[in-house]
Amino acid sequence: MTADSGVDRSALIAARQGLVPVKRNGRFDGFENILRKELGDWFGTRRWIVQTILWLVIINGLMAFILFAVPSIDPSEQVSAEENLAIALDLYFNFAILFGSIGMIILTQDEIIQEKQSGTAAWLLSKPVSRSAFILAKLLSGLVGGLVFIAGLTAAAAYVETYLVSHQTVQLSSYLMGTGVVLLALVFYLTMVIMLGAIFEQRGALLGIAVGVLLGGLIASQFTPLVSYFLPVNMADIALAVVQKQPLPLAAVSQLVATGGWSLLFTSVALWVFGREEF
Numbered sequence: 001m002t003a004d005s006g007v008d009r010s011a012l013i014a015a016r017q018g019l020v021p022v023k024r025n026g027r028f029d030g031f032e033n034i035l036r037k038e039l040g041d042w043f044g045t046r047r048w049i050v051q052t053i054l055w056l057v058i059i060n061g062l063m064a065f066i067l068f069a070v071p072s073i074d075p076s077e078q079v080s081a082e083e084n085l086a087i088a089l090d091l092y093f094n095f096a097i098l099f100g101s102i103g104m105i106i107l108t109q110d111e112i113i114q115e116k117q118s119g120t121a122a123w124l125l126s127k128p129v130s131r132s133a134f135i136l137a138k139l140l141s142g143l144v145g146g147l148v149f150i151a152g153l154t155a156a157a158a159y160v161e162t163y164l165v166s167h168q169t170v171q172l173s174s175y176l177m178g179t180g181v182v183l184l185a186l187v188f189y190l191t192m193v194i195m196l197g198a199i200f201e202q203r204g205a206l207l208g209i210a211v212g213v214l215l216g217g218l219i220a221s222q223f224t225p226l227v228s229y230f231l232p233v234n235m236a237d238i239a240l241a242v243v244q245k246q247p248l249p250l251a252a253v254s255q256l257v258a259t260g261g262w263s264l265l266f267t268s269v270a271l272w273v274f275g276r277e278e279f
Contacts, residue, residue, distance in 0.1 A: 027130055027132050027133075028130060028132060028133045028136070029128050029129055029130040029133055030124075030127065030128055030129030030130060030133045030134070031130075031132075031133035031136060031137055033129070034124070034129060034133055034134055034137035034138075035137040035140055035141060037137075038137050038138060038140075038141030039141050039144065041141070042141060042144065042145045042148075048149075051145070051149040052149060052153060054149075055100075055103070055149050055150055055153060055154050056153060056154065056157055058095075058099050058103075059092070059095045059096055059099060059100075059154040059157075059158070060154055060157040060158060060161060062091075062095060063088065063091050063092060063095065063158060063161055064161060066087075066091060067084070067087070067088055067091070067161060067165045068164075068165065081166045081167055081168055082166070082168075084165045084166040085162060085165075085166035085168050085170070086244070087165075088158070088161060088162040088165050088166060089162060089170070089178075089240055089243055089244065090236075090240055092154070092155070092158040092161075092162070093178060093181075093182065093236040093239040093240050093243075094236040096150070096151065096154055096155070096158075096182045096236075097182055097185045097235050097236045097239070098236070100146070100150040100151065100154075100182065100185070100186055101185055101186065101188075101189045101214055102211075102214065103150055104142070104146055104150065104186045104189045104190050104193070105189050105193055105207065105210045105211060105214070107142070107145070107146075108138075108142050108190055108193045108194065108197075109193060109197070109203055109206055109207060109210075110197075110203070111138045111142065111193070111194060111197055112135075112138065112194060112197025112198050112270075112274070113197045113200065113201065113202070113203055113206065116197075116201065116277075117201070121134070131271075131274050131275045131277070132271055132275065134274070135194065135198065135267075135270050135271050135274050136271075138194055139190065139191065139194055139267060139270075142190045142194070143186075143187060143190060146183065146186040146187075146190060147183055150182075150186060151179055151182045151183045151186065152179075155175070155179045155182070159175060170243060171243075171245075174242060174243045174244075174245060175243055177242050177243070178239040178240065178242045178243035179239075181235055181238050181239035181242060181256070182235070182239055184232070184235070184256065184259055184260065184263075185232045185235040185259065187259075187263050188232050188259050188262055188263050188266075189210060189214065190263075191262075191263040191264075191266035191267050191270070192209075192210055192213065192262075192266050193206065193210055194266070194267070194270045195266040195267070195269050195270040195273070196209055196210060197270075198269075198270045198273040198274040198277070199269075199273050213231070217231040217232075217233045218233055220233075221233040221234065225250075225251070228249075228250070228251045228255055229251045229254045229255060229258065230254070230255070230258040230262075231255070231258070231259075232255060232258075232259045233255075234249060234255070235255070235259070237249045237252075238252045238255065238256065
């Protein structure tokens with residue numbers, strides 16, 4: 001077999017993985033290719049249909065049941081339009097952040113670990129693909145997936161549900177800002193899981209730590225308010241206050257800044273650890 005045939009074979013394998021040749025660009029070699037492949041996993045298969053149905057059912061379906069079905073069981077209890085509006089918004093932001101955070105952990109748990117276990121990471125990194133590009137492409141594709149399916153579609157559906165139950169509209173700019181708070185919470189867990197995937201070889205440790213931070217933080221904040229200063233434990237309250245243009249909860253600014261800071265730190269650690277990984 002000639003050298004040219006070996007190159008052709010590598011190109012054929014890469015093409016089957018959804019990759020195409022690109023020019024080398026140093027630290028970000030292969031980023032465009034890997035990102036295209038990762039986004040293809042989200043939107044180029046039936047996964048997008050499954051994710052759309054799943055999140056609309058989990059978040060908006062449960063909202064609809066509480067908002068429309070439950071009141072019909074006891075119609076004697078009358079609720080004003082303003083109360084319905086507040087209830088609908090409270091339900092959405094609590095569901096989106098709690099279920100969305102859990103979902104982000106589950107959806108991204110294999111992004112790095114499975115690639116390492118299957119040998120795909122080693123194969124990709126033997127090509128003109130930098131380790132930084134590999135991690136950043138995983139992060140960006142996960143961010144896009146979370147934005148579209150967990151935050152975007154459900155926020156749009158919840159906006160309609162809110163109007164149907166209250167016959168009142170929420171200012172769109174404030175609502176989008178509240179949805180941005182949801183996305184920030186998702187980014188926190190996305191970057192944490194990517195970091196843990198770079199550090200550990202097994203899913204058990206990753207899931208244990210990520211879920212432990214999520215649930216442990218929520219529980220600890222009930223006994224130690226100090227937790228809310230540096231962990232995203234009441235992001236739903238912050239999002240709700242932003243949408244309703246009410247005073248922000250205590251430590252809200254600190255919590256938002258800390259959440260963004262943690263996300264940057266997790267990303268930096270993931271890049272550092274994965275850059276020293278031996279394959």
